[in-house]
Amino acid sequence: MIRIACVGITVMDRIYYVAGLPTEGGKYVANHYTEVGGGPAATAAVAAAKLGAQVDFIGRTGDDDTGKSLLAELESFGINTRYTRRYSAAKSSQSAILVDAQGERIIVNYPSPDLLPDATWLREIDFSQWDLVLADVRWHEGARQAFSLARQAGVMTLLDGDTTPQDISELVTLSDHAVFSEPGLAKLTGITDPHQALKKSQTLTNGHVYVTRGARGCEWLANNQLQKQPGFSVDVVDTTGAGDVFHGALAFSLASGLAQPEAVRFASGMAALKCTRPGGRAGIPDYDQTCSFLSLAV
Numbered sequence: 001m002i003r004i005a006c007v008g009i010t011v012m013d014r015i016y017y018v019a020g021l022p023t024e025g026g027k028y029v030a031n032h033y034t035e036v037g038g039g040p041a042a043t044a045a046v047a048a049a050k051l052g053a054q055v056d057f058i059g060r061t062g063d064d065d066t067g068k069s070l071l072a073e074l075e076s077f078g079i080n081t082r083y084t085r086r087y088s089a090a091k092s093s094q095s096a097i098l099v100d101a102q103g104e105r106i107i108v109n110y111p112s113p114d115l116l117p118d119a120t121w122l123r124e125i126d127f128s129q130w131d132l133v134l135a136d137v138r139w140h141e142g143a144r145q146a147f148s149l150a151r152q153a154g155v156m157t158l159l160d161g162d163t164t165p166q167d168i169s170e171l172v173t174l175s176d177h178a179v180f181s182e183p184g185l186a187k188l189t190g191i192t193d194p195h196q197a198l199k200k201s202q203t204l205t206n207g208h209v210y211v212t213r214g215a216r217g218c219e220w221l222a223n224n225q226l227q228k229q230p231g232f233s234v235d236v237v238d239t240t241g242a243g244d245v246f247h248g249a250l251a252f253s254l255a256s257g258l259a260q261p262e263a264v265r266f267a268s269g270m271a272a273l274k275c276t277r278p279g280g281r282a283g284i285p286d287y288d289q290t291c292s293f294l295s296l297a298v
Contacts, residue, residue, distance in 0.1 A: 002053040002255045003129060006248070007122075007146040008041025008136030008160070010059050010070045010084075011093040011109065013280055015240065021100045037073040038095060038280050040136035040160045043241045047248025047270065048134075049077045051287045053255070056130070058083045058122070058146065059139065060115040062090035073281075083125055090114030103236035103275060111138065119145040128153035132255040134247060136160040137168050137184075147174035156254065157207075160247045163187050169204055176207040177254060179247055185211050194219060195226050208260065212246055214239070218264050229264045232272035232297050241280030246271040249290070269294040 016030035037043075042057055049055045057079050061067030063086050070092060071081045095109045119141040127133060133150040135143035137160065147157045151174060159171055161180035168188060172178045178201065182194060191197040194211050198221050201209045210220035217231035249270040253263035270290045277283025285293070 002048075002252060003055075003131045004045075004048045004053045004251055004255060005056045005058055005083075005127070005130045005133045005146070006041040006045035006048070006135070006251075007058045007133060007139070007142050008039065009093060009111070009138040010037060010039040010042035010057065010061060010074070011095050011111075012036075012066050012070060013038035013095050013097050013240070015097045015099060015280070017099050017278075019101055021098055021104060021106055034279065036279055036281055037070045038097075038241065039093070040138060040162060040244050040247070041134060042070070042074060043244035043280055043284075044134055044136075044160065044248035044251065045074065045079050046077050046281050047245040047284050048252045049079050050284050051249065051252045051270075051290075053252050054080075056080045056083055058125070058142070060085050060087060060142075062086070062092040062112060062114055063088055064091055066094065067092040077281075085121065087115055097240060099238055099240060103239045105238075105240055117141045122146055122149060125149070126153075127155055130155055132156040132158060132251050134158045134160065134251045135171070137162055137164040137166070137171060140164070140166045140168070140171070143171050144174065147171065158247065158251050158254065160244070161185065161188065162243070172201060172204045172209075175205055177210070177250070178205060178207060179210045179212065179250065181243060182211060182213055198226070199224070210264070212243055214242075218246070218268055220260065220264065222260060227261065227264075229261070229268050232269060232293075234272045234276050236275045238278045238280075238283065239275050241284070242271045242275050244280075245274045245284055266290065266294065269297060
């Protein structure tokens with residue numbers, strides 16, 4: 001069985017479905033509302049677990065009702081939360097998300113200041129037990145510590161390189177696979193052209209660099225040559241969590257030993273299929289559903 005650790009944040013997503021995304025101040029009415037656990041590393045953990053991996057989530061929550069609900073949901077997917085730190089008298093993080101009729105969304109995240117950034121306690125964990133360690137950039141100290149320990153143990157590392165206030169260069173250097181969103185890559189490099197930005201990011205690491213471009217697919221460098229996986233054409237209902245699902249699926253595929261092109265295609269297919277269903281997690285397909293979709297996809 002593939003063993004994966006996902007290190008980062010878990011938040012409560014409060015999702016409002018609206019006809020169109022607001023462009024100015026005013027009052028708006030949602031036609032549907034739901035609450036579900038979110039967060040890049042946590043949702044990637046769900047995706048990997050849905051594929052059959054043995055997954056640990058390593059993060060931080062408060063001991064409030066929200067934190068208890070977040071961990072209970074992860075555990076309902078078979079994810080082990082034994083290494084997650086619960087802070088006493090602390091509030092957990094949450095996000096407000098607006099999703100329009102085309103599946104596009106606006107996310108407003110509130111990272112709880114009660115959850116201390118310190119990650120020295122990760123040194124107590126044996127990282128050699130996993131085949132791959134994935135980390136998001138929203139808990140910078142956690143990612144840095146986890147990747148350092150994983151490298152010492154000879155374990156593969158994968159970074160979810162989304163936007164964040166901090167400079168993530170050191171995290172990229174520690175990554176065997178750095179997978180950027182377009183905004184994350186542009187912020188890191190100061191370059192808006194994805195190809196040139198990838199080349200600049202490659203100077204930071206001996207590992208592999210990728211950029212996900214939504215419906216336009218994924219691009220990466222192999223021997224300094226640009227490789228492309230086109231996006232799959234699907235009827236989009238909700239893009240919430242699609243990037244996180246991609247990262248979880250890519251982690252599973254790489255840990256399984258798939259070559260980069262096959263691993264990226266599998267991850268792209270799983271993320272595309274997720275977009276055809278509402279919800280950041282309820283819409284995540286399993287292994288058989290993803291393989292079936294890919295067998296019919298052009």
